[in-house]
Every structure is written in C-alpha cells, then in structure tokens.
Amino acid sequence: xxxxxxxxxxxxxxxxxxxxxxxxxxxxxxxxxxxxxxxxxxxxxxxxxxxxxxxxxxxxxxxxxxxxxxxxxxxxxxxxxxxxxxxxxxxxxxxxxxxxxxxxxxxxxxxxxxxxxxxx
Amino acid sequence: xxxxxxxxxxxxxxxxxxxxxxxxxxxxxxxxxxxxxxxxxxxxxxxxxxxxxxxxxxxxxxxxxxxxxxxxxxxxxxxxxxxxxxxxxxxxxxxxxxxxxxxxxxxxxxx
Numbered sequence: 065x066x067x068x069x070x071x072x073x074x075x076x077x078x079x080x081x082x083x084x085x086x087x088x089x090x091x092x093x094x095x096x097x098x099x100x101x102x103x104x105x106x107x108x109x110x111x112x113x114x115x116x117x118x119x120x121x122x123x124x125x126x127x128x129x130x131x132x133x134x135x136x137x138x139x140x141x142x143x144x145x146x147x148x149x150x151x152x153x154x155x156x157x158x159x160x161x162x163x164x165x166x167x168x169x170x171x172x173x174x175x176x177x178x179x180x181x182x183x184x
Numbered sequence: 185x186x187x188x189x190x191x192x193x194x195x196x197x198x199x200x201x202x203x204x205x206x207x208x209x210x211x212x213x214x215x216x217x218x219x220x221x222x223x224x225x226x227x228x229x230x231x232x233x234x235x236x237x238x239x240x241x242x243x244x245x246x247x248x249x250x251x252x253x254x255x256x257x258x259x260x261x262x263x264x265x266x267x268x269x270x271x272x273x274x275x276x277x278x279x280x281x282x283x284x285x286x287x288x289x290x291x292x293x294x295x
Contacts, residue, residue: 084262087255094248102293107218107225114219130208137201169205173212180216 070143070163072136083136086129093126120181127177131170138166193276197254200247207244242294246287253283 072079100113113119142162148155187195217228231237257275261267266275 084259087259091252091255094252107222110218110225134201134205134208137198138205141198141202166205169209173208176212176216180212180219 068143070160071139072132079136079139082132086133086136089125089129090133093122093129096122114181123181124178127174131174134166134170139163142166188273189276189280190272193254193279196250197258200251200254203247204244204251207247210240210244238294242291245290245294249286249290250279250283253286254279 068074068076072082105113114123142159145151146155146159146162151158214228217224217231219225232241257266257279261275266272
C-alpha cells in the first residue's frame with residue numbers, strides 16, 4: 065500500500081477531520097479577538113487579558129490549530145500543483161522544498177507565539 | 185477563463201488560505217508588539233495609523249473573512265445541506281455576498 069508520507073496524519077480521513085476541528089477552533093478564536101478589539105482596548109486591559117491562563121491556553125490552542133490547518137491546506141495545494149505532471153521532472157523537488165518551507169514557517173509561528181504568550 | 189461561480193469561490197478559498205499562511209506573520213508580529221511593552225503598544229498604534237499599514241491589515245482581514253465564510257459554507261455542506269447543483273451555486277453566491285458586506289464593514293472599521 066502506498067502511504068502519503070507528507071500529509072498531516074498519513075490518512076485522508078484523519079486530515080479531513082483535523083481540518084474541520086482546527087477550523088472551528090481558529091474561527092472561534094478570531095471571532096473572539098474581533099469582539100474584544102471592537103469593544104476597544106488599551107495596553108492594560110489587553111495585557112491583562114493575555115495574562116489569564118485560559119486566554120493563554122485558548123491562544124496556544126489556536127496556534128497549534130493554525131499549524132495543523134495550514135499543513136493540511138498547503139499540502140492539498142502543493143500536491144495539486146507542484147507535481148511532476150504539471151512541473152516536469154523537478155515537480156517532486158519543488159513540492160518537497162515548498163513543504164519544507166511551510167513546515168519551517170509553521171514551526172516558527174508556534175515557537176514565536178509561545179514566546180509572545182509566556183516570554184513577555 | 186470561463187468557469188462556473190462555484191469554481192471561482194473554490195479557487196478563492198485556496199488562494200485566500202495561501203495568502204493567510206503568509207499574512208499570519210503580520211498578525212503574530214502585531215500581537216508581539218501589542219504585548220511586549222506599553223511603548224511597543226503605542227508604537228504599534230502609531231504604525232497602524234498610516235494608510236499603508238491600514239491597507240495591509242485590511243487585506244489580511246479580508247482574506248480571513250473570505251476564508252472563514254467559505255469555510256463555514258464547507259462545514260454546512262458537510263452536514264449534507266446545499267450539495268445539489270443549484271445548492272452549490274446558491275451557496276457560492278451567498279459566500280460572495282456575505283464576504284463583500286463583511287469586508288466592506290471591516291474596511292469602514294479599520295479607517
């Protein structure tokens with residue numbers, strides 16, 4: 065059996081579900097942040113919000129969700145367009161490079177986010 | 185290219201996703217500046233007062249809005265709603281209409 069080694073969960077059904085679960089988490093996070101921002105914030109209230117444990121958990125959850133969601137999404141895009149059929153013999157190299165850049169970026173976002181949440 | 189409306193909304197969902205992948209760097213950078221210190225918070229506010237910064241934030245917000253609305257349509261379709269040919273076209277039109285309204289409202293809010 066051929067297994068897709070670069071997909072998120074090595075299974076289409078797993079990726080399909082993770083894409084939806086992470087989507088709901090990300091959507092609730094962005095709607096929540098939009099509501100907070102529309103209510104108006106100053107430094108003290110904004111900082112106080114992000115010092116709460118539940119807000120840090122919610123933010124980290126959104127950050128991990130972003131990493132998973134982007135991985136699944138970018139994988140779908142890369143495996144559709146950066147292929148040997150469309151790009152010729154360099155297709156596989158292009159796709160692997162693009163996926164590596166994507167993975168590195170997501171890893172950077174997560175570590176950067178952790179530093180923002182706990183480092184300041 | 186002559187494509188059905190459903191194809192355009194699908195391509196735009198992908199394109200906005202790829203755009204957000206990069207756009208998130210702007211938002212995380214903003215979060216960093218907003219929390220680092222009172223000075224950096226004020227600096228961020230000053231920076232966001234410039235038209236160029238407003239345009240960038242509006243673009244990322246627009247991507248976020250479109251990707252979210254199209255994503256919600258996906259979730260609704262996962263429940264078996266609007267999967268017919270007419271349902272798909274109606275869904276695509278609805279996604280465009282709702283996104284345009286929300287993106288305009290976001291633009292008004294940012295400016």
